Amino acid sequence: MLDIHRDDGPDTKVFFSHSLLPSYIDPQNVSTKKKPFSTFNAQPFSHTLDLILPEEIYEIVKGHVEGTAATAKGVYARVYMKLGEVLQGDFFNEYIKKGNIMMLSEGRPLVDNVFSLYDGTLRLELDRPTYERCGLQGKPIEDGGKKHQKNRWVIEYNLREPSMTHGKKGFSRLEWACKNVLDQSLTWLFYNFNSSAHESLRAGTEPISIHHPTIHAIEPTTTKLPRTLVPRLKASDPSSLYDAEDALALHEYIGMLCLDSPRVSANDSIDPHLSRYEVPTFNGLVELATRDMVRMRWRGFIPPHFVRELFLLVRTAGLKVEKGEIHEERWVAWSAAAFGGAREWTVMQWAGRETLSWECEG
Amino acid sequence: MAPLPLSTASSHPPSTPAEPRPKKRKTAPPSTLHTSTLRPQHTYFHLRLTTPTPTSPSSSSSGPAHLDPLTIRTLLTPPLQSYLGLTGAGIPIDILKSEGKDVWVRVRGEDARALQAGVGAWVGGVEGGLVPGEGGEEGSGEKRVRVAWRVVRRGGRLGGGDGGELFG
Numbered sequence: 001m002l003d004i005h006r007d008d009g010p011d012t013k014v015f016f017s018h019s020l021l022p023s024y025i026d027p028q029n030v031s032t033k034k035k036p037f038s039t040f041n042a043q044p045f046s047h048t049l050d051l052i053l054p055e056e057i058y059e060i061v062k063g064h065v066e067g068t069a070a071t072a073k074g075v076y077a078r079v080y081m082k083l084g085e086v087l088q089g090d091f092f093n094e095y096i097k098k099g100n101i102m103m104l105s106e107g108r109p110l111v112d113n114v115f116s117l118y119d120g121t122l123r124l125e126l127d128r129p130t131y132e133r134c135g136l137q138g139k140p141i142e143d144g145g146k147k148h149q150k151n152r153w154v155i156e157y158n159l160r161e162p163s164m165t166h167g168k169k170g171f172s173r174l175e176w177a178c179k180n181v182l183d184q185s186l187t188w189l190f191y192n193f194n195s196s197a198h199e200s201l202r203a204g205t206e207p208i209s210i211h212h213p214t215i216h217a218i219e220p221t222t223t224k225l226p227r228t229l230v231p232r233l234k235a236s237d238p239s240s241l242y243d244a245e246d247a248l249a250l251h252e253y254i255g256m257l258c259l260d261s262p263r264v265s266a267n268d269s270i271d272p273h274l275s276r277y278e279v280p281t282f283n284g285l286v287e288l289a290t291r292d293m294v295r296m297r298w299r300g301f302i303p304p305h306f307v308r309e310l311f312l313l314v315r316t317a318g319l320k321v322e323k324g325e326i327h328e329e330r331w332v333a334w335s336a337a338a339f340g341g342a343r344e345w346t347v348m349q350w351a352g353r354e355t356l357s358w359e360c361e362g
Numbered sequence: 363m364a365p366l367p368l369s370t371a372s373s374h375p376p377s378t379p380a381e382p383r384p385k386k387r388k389t390a391p392p393s394t395l396h397t398s399t400l401r402p403q404h405t406y407f408h409l410r411l412t413t414p415t416p417t418s419p420s421s422s423s424s425g426p427a428h429l430d431p432l433t434i435r436t437l438l439t440p441p442l443q444s445y446l447g448l449t450g451a452g453i454p455i456d457i458l459k460s461e462g463k464d465v466w467v468r469v470r471g472e473d474a475r476a477l478q479a480g481v482g483a484w485v486g487g488v489e490g491g492l493v494p495g496e497g498g499e500e501g502s503g504e505k506r507v508r509v510a511w512r513v514v515r516r517g518g519r520l521g522g523g524d525g526g527e528l529f530g
Contacts, residue, residue, distance in 0.1 A: 014400040014518075015399055299528070
């Protein structure tokens with residue numbers, strides 16, 4: 001065997017699970033511990049969110065999720081500022097102490113110095129020289145025993161703590177580091193969880209407005225996937241998909257739909273020499289049907305909160321189950337990719353309560 | 363000694379269910395029915411065909427809109443063959459999608475290293491008419507363009523990207 005055939009590819013792990021949604025979901029107080037909501041929350045910053053759904057469900061939900069009448073609206077801003085400016089004046093008081101925002105700075109994870117802010121917690125991921133100059137206490141990132149990887153450190157501060165105010169000792173050290181070490185201007189993405197921020201951001205009356213942010217709306221683009229081969233999976237089927245091969249094949253299939261690959265089209269005829277991909281039939285147990293599917297794609301700085309709203313909206317509008325009615329084959333699939341490209345999740349939701357989720361790392 | 367209340371309860375016929383039972387069971391069914399950790403068998407590549415001259419906007423309309431799967435295979439075989447000979451040329455590659463000069467392919471996990479190393483060290487030529495945006499002017503005949511592959515992304519799952527373009 002040639003040495004080149006050694007399997008040392010990227011070590012991707014997929015955490016697969018089958019779960020049931022709670023029988024009643026209070027929209028004001030959604031569970032954070034149960035899947036798939038825990039899946040959404042585990043990935044704070046997503047840059048792409050895909051929704052795959054059959055055209056008939058799309059027709060029902062499009063009024064709710066697209067255009068000016070959309071119930072779920074999101075606005076994010078791109079802004080150029082220093083870390084120190086986040087911790088000063090109105091920005092700090094209004095957004096971090098009183099309000100709730102999330103921010104992410106540019107840079108590749110595990111390569112550049114990356115700063116993020118989520119739920120009041122400031123996270124600084126630094127390389128060794130910067131960490132040593134900062135004089136702040138942090139934790140080393142586990143390197144898994146890799147030999148040629150530079151050590152990196154993570155410093156975390158909960159900025160909502162009462163001790164995190166101007167004049168306190170710990171906070172002064174952080175300010176000192178921002179002023180003397182982490183003093184570069186960076187591009188940040190900014191999202192405000194306050195629902196009224198939508199208008200005031202555009203009006204320029206927010207504390208961030210002095211930094212001249214560029215404001216973008218998180219709006220979907222719709223791609224039709226006509227005549228797509230779809231395995232006729234029923235809501236009773238997920239429990240027979242526990243086999244690793246089947247679960248991976250289904251995950252790959254949803255990935256192919258998100259990619260808008262011609263290989264899943266019923267009209268596709270490609271030589272097996274060029275591609276041997278086949279829509280999974282799970283050992284011939286599931287038939288294939290030809291259906292018109294739709295892919296909706298949101299791009300932007302997307303928080304879990306936004307995903308959850310959309311998920312519940314699509315479920316209540318499009319996956320309604322009437323009493324006594326059997327709609328076992330209706331499902332939609334969601335997929336979101338995280339900044340840095342290290343994480344991704346996919347959730348497949350049937351009408352009813354069955355949920356399959358895949359959380360990928362690496 | 364009087365019998366314990368517990369033993370009297372057990373002497374009741376089992377057909378009369380105790381009242382608190384169903385209440386207890388209501389909290390019992392777990393919401394998660396199954397979990398497992400999977401290791402993908404395939405590695406997915408997002409490749410981009412690069413040409414030495416930056417495509418001018420005027421010529422971008424010439425040539426095909428997307429790379430043809432047959433052209434992709436023809437452009438992937440030589441790098442693998444020059445790197446690993448027949449073993450390399452025989453590596454099965456599944457072409458999943460092409461968009462402009464971007465190509466998404468799938469290989470078995472054990473072949474991923476060969477593909478990455480092979481395409482990284484290869485520069486070749488192809489008829490300009492087959493590459494999007496590289497078709498020569500009408501009537502100028504076929505011109506060959508020098509091409510190379512760039513690995514944009516490699517991973518154990520499809521899709522992704524790091525979102526870096528949102529920082530503008």
